[in-house]
Amino acid sequence: MTQSGAEYAETVQYVAQGRAKGRSLKPLRVLLPFLRPYRGPLIGAVLAMVVAASATLIMPAMLRGLVDQGFSASRIEEISHYFFLFLAAAGAMGVSGATRFYFVTWIGERVTADIRKAVFDHVLGLTPAFFEVTRTGEVLSRLSADTTLVQTVLGSSASFAIRNVLMAVAGIALMFLTSWKLTALVVAGVFVVILPLIAFGRWVRKLSRESQDRLADTSAHAAETLNAVPTVQAFSREDDERARYAKATEESFVIAILRTRARAVMTAVATFAVFGCIVGVGWVGAQEVLAGIMSPGQLVQFIIYAILVGGAFAAVSELWGDLQRAAGASERLVELLETKPAITPPANPKRLITPAKGAVRFENVSFRYPLRPDTAALDEMSLSVEPGEAVALVGPSGAGKSTVFQLLLRFYAAQSGKISFDGTDIAELDPTELRKHISLVSQDPVIFSGTIADNIRYGRPGADDEAVRNAAEGAAALEFIEKLPDGFNTRLGERGITLSGGQRQRLAIARAMLRDAPLLLLDEATSALDAENERLVQQGLANLMAGRTTLVIAHRLATIQKLKRIVVMEDGKAVAEGSHDELVAKGGLYGRLAALQFAAAAQ
Numbered sequence: 001m002t003q004s005g006a007e008y009a010e011t012v013q014y015v016a017q018g019r020a021k022g023r024s025l026k027p028l029r030v031l032l033p034f035l036r037p038y039r040g041p042l043i044g045a046v047l048a049m050v051v052a053a054s055a056t057l058i059m060p061a062m063l064r065g066l067v068d069q070g071f072s073a074s075r076i077e078e079i080s081h082y083f084f085l086f087l088a089a090a091g092a093m094g095v096s097g098a099t100r101f102y103f104v105t106w107i108g109e110r111v112t113a114d115i116r117k118a119v120f121d122h123v124l125g126l127t128p129a130f131f132e133v134t135r136t137g138e139v140l141s142r143l144s145a146d147t148t149l150v151q152t153v154l155g156s157s158a159s160f161a162i163r164n165v166l167m168a169v170a171g172i173a174l175m176f177l178t179s180w181k182l183t184a185l186v187v188a189g190v191f192v193v194i195l196p197l198i199a200f201g202r203w204v205r206k207l208s209r210e211s212q213d214r215l216a217d218t219s220a221h222a223a224e225t226l227n228a229v230p231t232v233q234a235f236s237r238e239d240d241e242r243a244r245y246a247k248a249t250e251e252s253f254v255i256a257i258l259r260t261r262a263r264a265v266m267t268a269v270a271t272f273a274v275f276g277c278i279v280g281v282g283w284v285g286a287q288e289v290l291a292g293i294m295s296p297g298q299l300v301q302f303i304i305y306a307i308l309v310g311g312a313f314a315a316v317s318e319l320w321g322d323l324q325r326a327a328g329a330s331e332r333l334v335e336l337l338e339t340k341p342a343i344t345p346p347a348n349p350k351r352l353i354t355p356a357k358g359a360v361r362f363e364n365v366s367f368r369y370p371l372r373p374d375t376a377a378l379d380e381m382s383l384s385v386e387p388g389e390a391v392a393l394v395g396p397s398g399a400g401k402s403t404v405f406q407l408l409l410r411f412y413a414a415q416s417g418k419i420s421f422d423g424t425d426i427a428e429l430d431p432t433e434l435r436k437h438i439s440l441v442s443q444d445p446v447i448f449s450g451t452i453a454d455n456i457r458y459g460r461p462g463a464d465d466e467a468v469r470n471a472a473e474g475a476a477a478l479e480f481i482e483k484l485p486d487g488f489n490t491r492l493g494e495r496g497i498t499l500s501g502g503q504r505q506r507l508a509i510a511r512a513m514l515r516d517a518p519l520l521l522l523d524e525a526t527s528a529l530d531a532e533n534e535r536l537v538q539q540g541l542a543n544l545m546a547g548r549t550t551l552v553i554a555h556r557l558a559t560i561q562k563l564k565r566i567v568v569m570e571d572g573k574a575v576a577e578g579s580h581d582e583l584v585a586k587g588g589l590y591g592r593l594a595a596l597q598f599a600a601a602a603q
């Protein structure tokens with residue numbers, strides 16, 4: 001169960017390495033697997049596009065007939081016939097346009113929803129190491145802004161682009177049939193136009209990546225600040241935060257405008273060049289008509305084709321920018337999807353014997369946090385806890401107590417040594433399976449938005465109301481819950497900010513009680529309680545600990561004084577162990593801590 005620095009580097013690859021520097025639309029390829037399941041609507045959309053393009057392209061041919069045959073009263077029927085055909089073509093354009101719009105929008109929405117789910121599902125499985133280097137706001141921005149960009153492209157730009165390419169290709173073929181000479185002139189002109197467009201396109205793509213990055217920075221900053229409004233206000237830092245946000249927003253504005261300018265120039269150059277080219281060719285055509293080489297109807301047909309083709313090219317050049325932005329966004333989404341969790345379940349995970357007993361063993365475990373490779377958080381740590389035993393971990397701040405929990409929960413993998421649960425190396429278990437056997441009450445419990453009952457039930461979804469109530473009672477939370485306006489159905493704010501720290505802790509304890517797992521991890525579980533409530537909760541905890549293996553981290557020695565086994569940690573190692581009295585008798589670190597705390601309490 002060793003994890004090298006290299007593996008960690010892989011975890012944070014997209015941050016560390018920067019992004020692949022492709023300049024094409026290739027990243028859009030990654031959307032293909034998401035499109036594959038929707039062949040039906042895709043075929044529908046393509047058919048509708050083909051019908052729309054055909055209906056558009058047939059019109060100039062009809063116009064040619066109309067012009068060449070001339071308008072005279074004797075041809076009234078034929079002329080009406082042409083207009084009837086125009087009407088039919090218009091109808092076909094309307095219906096196929098609507099069909100294309102429906103299918104394409106449907107695909108855009110569907111695929112974006114799938115991508116959002118895939119990214120969220122994936123990110124939720126990444127280990128804490130990933131979140132140490134990635135701000136939540138950045139992930140959120142990818143989930144919303146980047147997926148929205150992809151949606152715009154799939155839901156409209158791509159189909160416009162494809163339709164215009166279709167029009168251009170078919171239009172050029174028809175132009176060729178109408179007059180190959182003039183067509184050759186147009187094609188030559190268009191090539192002259194395309195080369196500068198490609199250069200522009202690259203520039204726009206670079207700018208749009210930057211603008212997306214800035215947007216992500218801005219939202220990350222906003223999320224961080226908004227989550228800490230009381231702290232910001234308490235330190236009177238509102239103006240600084242406003243200034244920081246304004247600066248980030250302005251920067252992203254400047255880049256967005258640069259991008260827009262580039263696109264504006266690109267559009268102007270493209271439009272003028274294409275239509276200028278058509279005008280020139282039209283002039284050559286007029287000479288041919290005058291010389292009797294071409295009929296006027298042919299010239300009209302040719303010019304309309306040329307305008308359609310020119311319009312199609314102009315549209316594609318404008319959409320090119322959109323497509324490139326979406327390519328950038330897809331690249332960022334895929335980077336997220338491809339980030340591998342630092343810890344993955346083994347190919348053939350072992351299964352725990354049921355019912356699990358909760359025996360825990362650390363054998364010479366050494367561990368350094370990925371972001372602090374120079375300091376050992378655990379240094380050859382050994383610890384053995386029998387099933388049903390309660391052991392306290394004490395020691396100065398930074399001694400590595402919480403790290404023991406982090407490793408047991410397999411949020412990180414130790415670099416050397418072995419950690420086993422019921423005799424099985426935890427590296428050989430599926431982490432999700434392992435965690436099902438662990439209940440954690442953390443120092444700063446998280447309360448989710450929802451009701452009090454929902455929050456307790458988080459420990460064991462599906463538990464009945466009575467079990468929830470019993471858990472609350474055991475955690476000494478019943479009294480305060482019943483005083484709330486809606487009792488167990490009281491809704492809590494986004495992060496339970498309407499509860500006091502002590503109340504949150506009691507909810508977290510109730511959650512752990514309901515979870516009913518064989519191994520209980522208590523990280524300063526009663527630190528936010530007053531003496532009265534602590535006494536009540538201690539009783540609940542005692543009930544909870546009975547028959548379970550428990551590891552307790554405590555700063556206040558009074559809370560663990562009665563436990564038979566106390567392990568003293570210092571600098572990532574267990575340096576002493578014994579009962580309170582034994583350790584006090586030995587003196588040492590524990591003796592000093594106890595002397596300080598109990599002397600203070602006695603005063």
Ligand SMILES: Nc1ncnc2c1ncn2[C@@H]1O[C@H](COP(=O)(O)OP(=O)(O)OP(=O)(O)O)[C@@H](O)[C@H]1O
Nearest residue numbers: 132369371372377396397398399400401402403404
């Ligand atoms: N995610 C992290 N990344 C890098 N270093 C960390 C991380 N978490 C903890 N550390 C470091 O690892 C060492 C052990 O930390 P740990 O949280 O296990 O200590 P502790 O004994 O639980 O302390 P406390 O009682 O203050 O909670 C400390 O030096 C700490 O700074």
